[in-house]
Amino acid sequence: MMQSYDVTIVGGGMVGLTLAASLANSPLSIALIEANENPELTSEPASRVSAISYASRAIFESLNIWQNINSERITAYNCMQVWEKDSFGKIDFSAEQVDCSELGYIIENEQIQAALLQSVQKQHNVTFYAPDQLSNIAIGDGEAWLTLKSAKTLTSKLVVGADGANSWLRKKVDIPLTHWDYNHHALVATVKTDLAHENCARQIFTPDGPLAFLPLFEKDLCSIVWSVPPEKAEQLKKLSELEFNRQLTRTFDNRLGHCELQSERCSFPLTMRYARDFAKHRIALIGDAAHTIHPLAGQGVNLGLLDAVSLGQTIIENSEADKEIGLYENLRHFERWRKTETMQMIASMELLKRLFQGDNPLQKTLRDFALLFTDKVNPLKKQFIKQAMGLSGELPKIVKKNDADF
Ligand SMILES: Cc1cc2nc3c(=O)[nH]c(=O)nc-3n(C[C@H](O)[C@H](O)[C@H](O)COP(=O)(O)OP(=O)(O)OC[C@H]3O[C@@H](n4cnc5c(N)ncnc54)[C@H](O)[C@@H]3O)c2cc1C
Numbered sequence: 001m002m003q004s005y006d007v008t009i010v011g012g013g014m015v016g017l018t019l020a021a022s023l024a025n026s027p028l029s030i031a032l033i034e035a036n037e038n039p040e041l042t043s044e045p046a047s048r049v050s051a052i053s054y055a056s057r058a059i060f061e062s063l064n065i066w067q068n069i070n071s072e073r074i075t076a077y078n079c080m081q082v083w084e085k086d087s088f089g090k091i092d093f094s095a096e097q098v099d100c101s102e103l104g105y106i107i108e109n110e111q112i113q114a115a116l117l118q119s120v121q122k123q124h125n126v127t128f129y130a131p132d133q134l135s136n137i138a139i140g141d142g143e144a145w146l147t148l149k150s151a152k153t154l155t156s157k158l159v160v161g162a163d164g165a166n167s168w169l170r171k172k173v174d175i176p177l178t179h180w181d182y183n184h185h186a187l188v189a190t191v192k193t194d195l196a197h198e199n200c201a202r203q204i205f206t207p208d209g210p211l212a213f214l215p216l217f218e219k220d221l222c223s224i225v226w227s228v229p230p231e232k233a234e235q236l237k238k239l240s241e242l243e244f245n246r247q248l249t250r251t252f253d254n255r256l257g258h259c260e261l262q263s264e265r266c267s268f269p270l271t272m273r274y275a276r277d278f279a280k281h282r283i284a285l286i287g288d289a290a291h292t293i294h295p296l297a298g299q300g301v302n303l304g305l306l307d308a309v310s311l312g313q314t315i316i317e318n319s320e321a322d323k324e325i326g327l328y329e330n331l332r333h334f335e336r337w338r339k340t341e342t343m344q345m346i347a348s349m350e351l352l353k354r355l356f357q358g359d360n361p362l363q364k365t366l367r368d369f370a371l372l373f374t375d376k377v378n379p380l381k382k383q384f385i386k387q388a389m390g391l392s393g394e395l396p397k398i399v400k401k402n403d404a405d406f
Helices: 014-022 054-062 109-120 168-172 230-238 241-251 300-320 328-355 361-376 378-388 397-402
Strands: 003-010 030-033 049-053 075-077 079-084 090-094 104-108 126-129 134-139 144-148 153-161 177-193 200-206 209-215 221-228 259-261 266-275 283-285
Touching: 003 014, 014 030, 014 109, 014 300, 049 054, 049 109, 049 300, 054 104, 054 300, 054 397, 075 209, 079 361, 090 361, 090 378, 104 109, 134 168, 153 168, 168 283, 177 209, 177 230, 221 230, 221 241, 230 266, 241 259, 266 328, 283 328, 300 328, 300 397, 361 378
Parallel strands: 003 030, 003 153, 030 126, 079 200, 153 283
Antiparallel strands: 049 104, 075 104, 079 090, 134 144, 144 153, 177 221, 177 259, 177 266, 200 209, 209 221
16 A cells, blocks of 8 residues: 655665654654665774764754763764874864863764664654665655655655765756765774874874874774875775884874774775755755765764754744645755855865865965964864854754853
8 A cells, every 4th residue: 555654764874864853743754765774783893983063962962862872982072183294284173262071072873873763763753664765756746656676655745865975866856966076085994092092083184185083982992084095095905904004103193103903994985966956846855965075074974964954944844834845945945054054064175175285385384374373363263163063054943952052
């Protein structure tokens, strides 16, 4: 029998699940389609981690998700050190400078997803179709008709693409994509260091690209994100562990002493993607399905979580006002809102990336002075911190409620 839903979410990653959680107290019926089995949690640190902003913590707290995340696997960081290789340019950010106790949190993606699943699976208004996949869609005037790989059929007033960077839905409904290659691959791994990280996130800009050390739940454990040209990433993956450790320690200026690899080395190609439409008749896109950015400022999923709760807020407001939730005219505000925020983030990433590109001595000296200047000027620094904490721009209501410190 064909099932009918108000909202169908395609993709049960961190972003899709957050949208489902944000609709928990609404009378709307939701279908969630996810291609994979639930992630399995292990005692070993997972290699994919996210720097979760203060705003994202506020979202998770409002949705009663934060308390489900294993607290032993949340590493709060209260300082950030950024510097350039072979130069005097550096900038230090601390939570104290904005009268907060923390700047953000490093959490394994699987831990976040598991906490979200624990909540959403108990939600009375959500039906899971997993593992399953959307395999066809037809958009009608009054609803969308969906066929799953399992041959099940559904209808829905609104279909939300939260199906990641290579979104099947985005392609199927012909939403064009603006994209460019960052010409970087991000190599990720877990490493042990001689010196304790002291809950500080660190990033060095090298001529090849940025290398970040993100503090994990043990004092000498960090997750690294090393962005380098694709061919260099391949070379780094092929090095013996001994040689890799040597190169990593040297590239990171020995800042935490000798580094020792603790995991496999994985790499991900980095592409900027920006969907030309975030919404159309009966369709909305959120998270990586709508945009992907360079991980150098650790903002991708934070942006996606803000999309999810902004769309959740829009859907609830439309439904309470008896407006049709799938009509484009009722999704226009969401689209304008999130496109503006995304464009600002893409522009900031591009500025940062270009600022640190190039090895010309004059350019390097100017850059170092700019860093030192920013480091000394408090209002400018506060503005950067506020942006990194996700507390600038137009915020959804549930973030504003918790935004007590600024
Ligand atoms: C190296 C690296 C480091 C990063 N670090 C950070 C960081 O520190 N902080 C930060 O904020 N962001 C970071 N990001 C970005 C962040 O990882 C992504 O923005 C985030 O994972 C996107 O989540 P999502 O739920 O939108 O998509 P995904 O995590 O890709 O989830 C999409 C889901 O949809 C499912 N799916 C796909 N197709 C279908 C289909 N047809 N039917 C049903 N289900 C489907 C998939 O199985 C998947 O579960 C980083 C990215 C990289 C590459």
